[in-house]
Amino acid sequence: MVVPRHNSRMTWLRFGRRLPSIGFGAFISYSGERDRALIAKLQNGIEKLAKRWYRPPVMKVFVDKTSIGAGPKLWGRIEGGLRQSTWLILMASPEAAQSWWVDREVSWWIQNRPLDNLIIVNTAGVLRWDREIGDFSSDSNAIPPSLRGKFADEPVWVSVPRSDHGPNVDAAVLSIAAAVRQMPVHELSSKAYIEHRRTLRWAGGALVGLSVLLVGALVATVVAVIQKGHADTQSRISLARQLAATSVTELSTNPRAAMLLAVSAYKIDPNPQTLAALMRVNTANPYLVRYLDAGGRIVQLVGSSDGTAIVAGLADGRVMRWHIGDPAPRTLLKLPDAVTSLAVSADASVVAAAGRTSVFLWRSGVPTANLPALHGDRISAVAVSPSGEFVAINSCCTSRTNGTVEVLDTSQKTPEAQFSYSSEDMNSGHLVATDHDLLSFGTGGRWERRQISDGTVIEAGSLGLGGHQMVSLPSGNGQFVAATLGSTTTQVWQMRGLNLPDGYRWDLEAQVPTRGTFTSVVLSSDGTTVAIANNGSIFVAPVVARDKEKTLSMSATEQSVEVSGAEKVTSGLLSFLGDNHHLVSATGNLVALWDLDQVDRLAHAATIGFSSTTCWACGPALVSVAPDSKRIAIFGETPAAVEPLPSAVDSPQLKTNVPGQAMWRKNGRLLIAATKPTRAATGIEENQLLIVPGTRDPVAAALAPDKSTAIVVGADGVIFVYDSDTGEIRETIPKPSLPADEASQVLYTDADVSSAADLVAIVSKPFSSSVIAGSVQIYDLAKHQVVGEIAGEDVVYARFAGPFLLIQRASGKLEVWDKRGSSLVRVIAGDESYFRAPVADEQGNLVVRRRDENTLDIFDLRTATLLGTLPAVRDSVLTGPAFSPDGRLLVNDVARLAGTNDLVVTREMDPNVWLAKACAAAGTDLSAEEWRVLTGIAPDGIPTCR
Numbered sequence: 001m002v003v004p005r006h007n008s009r010m011t012w013l014r015f016g017r018r019l020p021s022i023g024f025g026a027f028i029s030y031s032g033e034r035d036r037a038l039i040a041k042l043q044n045g046i047e048k049l050a051k052r053w054y055r056p057p058v059m060k061v062f063v064d065k066t067s068i069g070a071g072p073k074l075w076g077r078i079e080g081g082l083r084q085s086t087w088l089i090l091m092a093s094p095e096a097a098q099s100w101w102v103d104r105e106v107s108w109w110i111q112n113r114p115l116d117n118l119i120i121v122n123t124a125g126v127l128r129w130d131r132e133i134g135d136f137s138s139d140s141n142a143i144p145p146s147l148r149g150k151f152a153d154e155p156v157w158v159s160v161p162r163s164d165h166g167p168n169v170d171a172a173v174l175s176i177a178a179a180v181r182q183m184p185v186h187e188l189s190s191k192a193y194i195e196h197r198r199t200l201r202w203a204g205g206a207l208v209g210l211s212v213l214l215v216g217a218l219v220a221t222v223v224a225v226i227q228k229g230h231a232d233t234q235s236r237i238s239l240a241r242q243l244a245a246t247s248v249t250e251l252s253t254n255p256r257a258a259m260l261l262a263v264s265a266y267k268i269d270p271n272p273q274t275l276a277a278l279m280r281v282n283t284a285n286p287y288l289v290r291y292l293d294a295g296g297r298i299v300q301l302v303g304s305s306d307g308t309a310i311v312a313g314l315a316d317g318r319v320m321r322w323h324i325g326d327p328a329p330r331t332l333l334k335l336p337d338a339v340t341s342l343a344v345s346a347d348a349s350v351v352a353a354a355g356r357t358s359v360f361l362w363r364s365g366v367p368t369a370n371l372p373a374l375h376g377d378r379i380s381a382v383a384v385s386p387s388g389e390f391v392a393i394n395s396c397c398t399s400r401t402n403g404t405v406e407v408l409d410t411s412q413k414t415p416e417a418q419f420s421y422s423s424e425d426m427n428s429g430h431l432v433a434t435d436h437d438l439l440s441f442g443t444g445g446r447w448e449r450r451q452i453s454d455g456t457v458i459e460a461g462s463l464g465l466g467g468h469q470m471v472s473l474p475s476g477n478g479q480f481v482a483a484t485l486g487s488t489t490t491q492v493w494q495m496r497g498l499n500l501p502d503g504y505r506w507d508l509e510a511q512v513p514t515r516g517t518f519t520s521v522v523l524s525s526d527g528t529t530v531a532i533a534n535n536g537s538i539f540v541a542p543v544v545a546r547d548k549e550k551t552l553s554m555s556a557t558e559q560s561v562e563v564s565g566a567e568k569v570t571s572g573l574l575s576f577l578g579d580n581h582h583l584v585s586a587t588g589n590l591v592a593l594w595d596l597d598q599v600d601r602l603a604h605a606a607t608i609g610f611s612s613t614t615c616w617a618c619g620p621a622l623v624s625v626a627p628d629s630k631r632i633a634i635f636g637e638t639p640a641a642v643e644p645l646p647s648a649v650d651s652p653q654l655k656t657n658v659p660g661q662a663m664w665r666k667n668g669r670l671l672i673a674a675t676k677p678t679r680a681a682t683g684i685e686e687n688q689l690l691i692v693p694g695t696r697d698p699v700a701a702a703l704a705p706d707k708s709t710a711i712v713v714g715a716d717g718v719i720f721v722y723d724s725d726t727g728e729i730r731e732t733i734p735k736p737s738l739p740a741d742e743a744s745q746v747l748y749t750d751a752d753v754s755s756a757a758d759l760v761a762i763v764s765k766p767f768s769s770s771v772i773a774g775s776v777q778i779y780d781l782a783k784h785q786v787v788g789e790i791a792g793e794d795v796v797y798a799r800f801a802g803p804f805l806l807i808q809r810a811s812g813k814l815e816v817w818d819k820r821g822s823s824l825v826r827v828i829a830g831d832e833s834y835f836r837a838p839v840a841d842e843q844g845n846l847v848v849r850r851r852d853e854n855t856l857d858i859f860d861l862r863t864a865t866l867l868g869t870l871p872a873v874r875d876s877v878l879t880g881p882a883f884s885p886d887g888r889l890l891v892n893d894v895a896r897l898a899g900t901n902d903l904v905v906t907r908e909m910d911p912n913v914w915l916a917k918a919c920a921a922a923g924t925d926l927s928a929e930e931w932r933v934l935t936g937i938a939p940d941g942i943p944t945c946r
Helices: 005-015 036-048 074-083 100-112 170-181 185-203 206-250 255-268 272-283 911-922 928-935
Strands: 024-029 061-063 085-092 118-122 157-159 288-293 298-303 309-314 318-323 330-334 341-344 350-354 358-363 366-372 378-384 390-396 404-409 414-420 430-433 437-441 446-451 457-462 480-484 489-494 508-511 520-523 529-534 537-542 561-564 574-576 582-587 590-595 603-607 622-625 632-635 661-664 670-674 689-691 700-703 709-713 719-723 729-733 746-753 759-766 774-780 785-801 804-809 814-818 824-828 846-850 856-860 865-870 876-883 889-896 903-908
Touching (some): 024 074, 024 100, 036 085, 036 170, 074 206, 085 170, 118 170, 157 170, 272 856, 298 574, 298 590, 350 378, 350 390, 358 378, 404 437, 480 520, 489 529, 508 537, 520 574, 529 574, 537 582, 622 876, 700 746, 709 746, 709 759, 759 785, 846 876
Parallel strands (some): 024 061, 118 157, 341 378, 378 430
Antiparallel strands (some): 298 309, 358 366, 378 390, 404 414, 430 437, 480 489, 529 537, 622 632, 661 670, 709 719, 719 729, 759 774, 804 814, 846 856, 856 865
């Protein structure tokens, strides 16, 4: 509908119609704040040079802090600015060369705009052209990676060095503006001079000047409104980057804060950088399960021996209990003063808590009872038997020199036994109760064991402890105690045996790879494991015989485990929870729960029923995930195959001695392409096997999308097309043609079939044991011809990944090409430690690269961003990863030490899952004060877990 001219003004006044976008003449790409003064002058000069000052800009310049409107898709806004711009001005500096955002902006420009419309302004660093290589020199540290190798000839750039007094950019502005406007420099300069003179003449007319000022004010108002939206969006981008960076720095000292900051960063701006932070916080401290907030300062902490509950005593007298899995604690009781001693039964159904002068007893389903000390004015320790039948109270001292112990029946609150110590050393000691006896352990190492029934001494002794040793509580079974002077050796004494002499030296020990001032030393309930808190870590080590010839149920060859991210554990607030693989620690208001069997918080891990390899020098097992993401096939050196994933317990199991390439039919049945077995195949039906001619196993295989056709690449480079239902060969395609003198001297070492089964990439190398790499050809199955060949003789692996073809060089560099190998998209740096084949998802989003130390690096393929590193699983030797067909799962088979079955680890690669995992582990959001301390800003308006 056409609006009449006479209504235009009214429409404007009534509805505040916004001016349409006029696009951008140039987009300025930069990094850091040091070039802000220069950018401001460039922007002002380009927009206003040689124009009448009261008119709108001749052209607009896009600068990220002023030109991005608010919206949910921040990269989309930046990309919109690039699309509307005719020229890209790159502020080249070392900061820009290292900036992920600058590299992405330049990479977009290279792919979508002519290079002739890119202007380089060198403000800092080295920028030099090497004519011998036809590219920027290797020491040029001011150019982003995506711009290397892109210029056919030496480009012209403008140098404007930074200055403390402000950059002099008049000549640069004139040169750049002339290029952008496509005008001769002398003509633009002349026009600028004329406009300058005209402005001076007009300045003499007051009436004209006031009118122009009014117009300028109106224009400025409109521009200010637009720029405010741009500034808000840019502020969000900057805030997300700041939170992500802060998250990474807090990982080792404050994991909870790191998780919460990463969550907020990703919710503000979901980009590869914030996604990387989110992944790292879920994997960097792998043994951390979650935090529990007690709502007050914790002074006592106990984990139940059955591993089901955690009980904490607070400085304000409250006693809190968590059942494992509960999001919030239950307040059991409240003492009139701080909790000084705490004890629980095996299942935490009975809890005794002591203050300075009284003891409170809580039993499930029974009102809380106050058990005041009858023979003293100070309570030093309490103990509860594993069954919860008895509670023991150590009290001291009124007129007596030595303290008194009372043993009460918890159901009747009646005395069971009562006795006094034989030495003052026992007055402030600890108590450990079994259902039959009671161990009293004094501060100087003196100990007594008595019968609960009547207080009769069973055995007693004195350990050879030094005055400066840190001593643990006795183990839960009352048989062992540990002590350390801060060295790497922790001594462990036995306290059971009638013939133990006073002052005897320890006969057990544990080795930890650290020394210093420890805040806590604790023994597992059975005394077989020691945990020590030191400098933000917890070290867990087995207890072994001092003569190294016998152990207590653990092998002397086991190494200690470092539990990182434990912050600074409050003195004495470290406890085993159930077995020797679970611990709890406390710092301030927070309890941290640790699981040494946990791979990381994203991982579901389970042991399978066989070992995939007996050859540690061989490659890892090949893994293939079924379309339903519930079953896997594993082909190792044994060889063997197994399905399903351990979580799918109702699926059938399959083991076979047939090696080969795995595929999955439409009905979910496993199909194996292999050479004819030389021995009888076991565990596999005939219609599950495609027989491949030749004597060596095939190097690649895939089913077409319709699942009725199978493409198999033999070890000799020949391509076979099968009917996947009948197993018959429909077509044999000869290996790619080579010169006659070379054809017989080539090995076909690697190949891959695209997910659409239309292309095959084949790597061939000279027949020489000293050569590990060769060249790659891309074969079009429909055209029956080679349609691409990538230069170089150092290709080790070729893998299809969605719209890309990944080429791994012998140097470890991973090149990302288009599927037909006609253009190089980007390069992911690497080194020789990446000597295994890359594994990518079928969508072309992620790639996993294995290092020789068995770690897995995960990269975003579309930006080359390293999202995170999955550490090697403890005791692992080889790791074979694979993605599910939909890309939502990363599954890897972990081959472990000889004689140990494989571990299958599954992780969901969904950022929403990562958000949920981080929020669940963190427990509660950061307080406003924590936000200000960590970031310097208030949390108002920032999205959080809640």
